[in-house]
Amino acid sequence: MGIDKKDELYEVSLQVVNPNQMSRKQSSERTPTFVLSMRSDSISEAIRKMVGMSSRRLYMSHMQILFVDEATAREGMHEPLDWLLRNNEIRPVFDLIIVRDHSAKEALTFVTSTELFPALDMHKALKLSYKSWAPNIYSQAKEFLESLNKDGVEPVITGLKLGEQADKAQKMDNVKQSPQHANYFFSGVGVFQEDRLVGWRNPSESRAYNYLTNHVDNSLFKVECPNAKEHFTLDVIRPKTKYDPKIVNDHPVLDATVYIEANINELRCKKVDLNKEEDLLKLQKIAADQYVEAINRGIRKAQSLGTDIFGFGEAFHRAYPAKWHVWKNDWDKRFEELDVNLRVTLQIKRNGKIVSPYGMPQNKQE
Numbered sequence: 001m002g003i004d005k006k007d008e009l010y011e012v013s014l015q016v017v018n019p020n021q022m023s024r025k026q027s028s029e030r031t032p033t034f035v036l037s038m039r040s041d042s043i044s045e046a047i048r049k050m051v052g053m054s055s056r057r058l059y060m061s062h063m064q065i066l067f068v069d070e071a072t073a074r075e076g077m078h079e080p081l082d083w084l085l086r087n088n089e090i091r092p093v094f095d096l097i098i099v100r101d102h103s104a105k106e107a108l109t110f111v112t113s114t115e116l117f118p119a120l121d122m123h124k125a126l127k128l129s130y131k132s133w134a135p136n137i138y139s140q141a142k143e144f145l146e147s148l149n150k151d152g153v154e155p156v157i158t159g160l161k162l163g164e165q166a167d168k169a170q171k172m173d174n175v176k177q178s179p180q181h182a183n184y185f186f187s188g189v190g191v192f193q194e195d196r197l198v199g200w201r202n203p204s205e206s207r208a209y210n211y212l213t214n215h216v217d218n219s220l221f222k223v224e225c226p227n228a229k230e231h232f233t234l235d236v237i238r239p240k241t242k243y244d245p246k247i248v249n250d251h252p253v254l255d256a257t258v259y260i261e262a263n264i265n266e267l268r269c270k271k272v273d274l275n276k277e278e279d280l281l282k283l284q285k286i287a288a289d290q291y292v293e294a295i296n297r298g299i300r301k302a303q304s305l306g307t308d309i310f311g312f313g314e315a316f317h318r319a320y321p322a323k324w325h326v327w328k329n330d331w332d333k334r335f336e337e338l339d340v341n342l343r344v345t346l347q348i349k350r351n352g353k354i355v356s357p358y359g360m361p362q363n364k365q366e
Contacts, residue, residue, distance in 0.1 A: 001063055002104030003080050005071040006039060010080075012046035013037040013105040014058065015119050032116040035108050044083045060087065064123045065095045066141065067104035073157070073190060073197035081141065081195075092142040095123055096157045098190045098197065110162060110184060122184065126158065129186060134210045134219035134236070135203035136186050148195060151328050152313020156209065159188040159200065191307045193332075199305045201298065208298020211258055211291075212241050212310045221262070223287045225269035232269055234262040234287060234348070243315040247323065252334060254312055255341045258291065263350040274351050288346040299340055306332045312340070 002013040014036045036053050040046035050058060068080060084090050099107045108118065115121035130138035139157045147155035162184050189206040191199045201209065210216045221234045244255040264274075264283075272279045302309055313331045317324040327334055 001065070001084075002067040002099075002108045003043065003072050004069045004103045004105055005075060009039045009041050010043050010046060010072075011037060011039045011103075011105065012043055012050075013108050014047070014050065015108040015117070016054065016058065017117060019056070031111075033118065035105070037105060043080060059089070061089045061091065063090055063094050065097055065119050067097050067099050067107045067160070069099050069102075069104050070197065072104075073098050073192075075196070077144070077192075077195040081145070085141065085145065092145065093140050095126060096139045096141055096144055097122070097126070097160045098157050100159045100161050100187060100200075102162045106162060107160060107184070112184075122160070125184075126186060130215075131217045132219065134216045134221075135189075135206040137189050137206065137210060137215065150311075150314055151324070152308060152315070152317050152331060153311040154194075154307045154309045155192045156201075156309050157190045157192070157197075158186055159190055161185055161187045191302065191305055191309055193305075193307050198307060201301060204294055205298040205301045208295040209302075209309055211239055211295060212256065212299075214239075214241055220265060221287070221291070223283075223290050225272070226282055226286055228269060228271065230268035230270065232264060232272075232283065233266040235265040236260055236262045237349075243312070245312075245316045245319045247320060251339075252316055252327070253339045253341070254315065256343070258295065258342070258344045260288075260291070260344060260346040261349055262287070262346060264348060264352055267351075280348060284346050284348055287348075288344040291344040291346065292342055295344070296340075296342055299342070303336045303338070306336050308332070308335045312338060 001015075004011040004013070015033050016036060018032055018034055036050045036058075038046040038049045038053075040049065047058070066080070066084065068077070072080060084094075085092055097107075107122075110118050112118045112121035115124065126136070126138055129136040137156060137158045139155070144155045144157065147153050188203070189201045189209060190197050191201055207219075210219075216236065216239045219236045221236055222231050223234060224231050238261050240259045242257050242259075244257070246253045246255065267274075269283075272283065274280055299310070308331065312335065313324075313328070316327065
């Protein structure tokens with residue numbers, strides 16, 4: 001489903017599976033899905049008006065994604081979600097995505113190459129990228145609602161861009177050539193205050209959110225080499241973050257520790273010999289320091305927006321419930337001034353099949 005704000009009305013679009021095109025063996029040139037669209041000041045009324053546009057009953061139970069444009073997100077997600085969460089046919093496990101620089105309707109009509117159904121293609125791509133690339137997040141309606149109902153944490157939703165030639169991707173010709181005219185990609189994370197979008201975080205700042213909230217399963221991190229312009233890349237596995245909230249002079253202070261295990265994925269540091277323990281320890285320290293810098297950058301950006309998306313307030317709520325009762329009404333202001341002491345403990349476990357950079361004299365097989 002897609003929801004756009006058009007002239008004070010909601011334009012609601014539904015991507016519907018064409019039952020006659022379920023099989024890939026079909027020789028018909030009809031598309032596997034079609035899009036119905038209707039405008040109204042009520043989302044439920046717009047969907048009810050679509051009844052006369054299809055010979056079959058619209059069944060919403062298997063809805064997988066809700067796309068909204070930026071205008072809708074900035075005005076507030078309350079109205080779009082109210083009907084969806086009340087409807088007894090719809091389960092609150094659908095993905096939430098904000099379409100940037102284009103309309104939600106354009107995202108629904110985007111022709112994708114891998115899956116027959118565009119929404120299914122985007123749903124799978126989002127889940128896959130979330131598990132293997134830390135800057136991307138995966139947000140479902142129930143998680144968004146839980147964040148709204150919790151004290152001390154604000155919700156986030158991932159962003160989607162359709163490319164510069166998105167208009168050409170609305171036709172089947174988009175998948176009849178390689179490369180395609182246009183391809184979609186997930187870009188940035190939308191930060192909310194209550195149910196309203198207030199700003200965007202770039203990929204570097206989004207990485208901080210995922211690490212601090214324990215949403216990273218596996219990712220890569222590029223690190224500058226010591227005393228060189230080259231870099232090495234770490235394959236990050238099993239990161240874990242722990243919060244230790246404290247009260248110092250009647251002010252909140254948070255100690256956060258990020259534990260990271262990683263393997264060397266790529267090494268371009270020509271003066272590094274991984275057979276030497278001191279060189280390995282040097283790489284670990286440099287990587288940990290650059291992690292601290294990157295995550296602190298993300299924390300500062302969130303503080304500048306006054307949005308506690310990390311759940312720092314929730315940590316104080318659990319540790320000091322009586323004090324939280326006093327702080328919660330002005331937590332946004334306290335969050336902006338919160339002292340966060342961040343520490344990263346990083347350990348490199350494996351070097352890969354070779355030890356030193358390829359081509360170096362000391363390089364050998366393990």
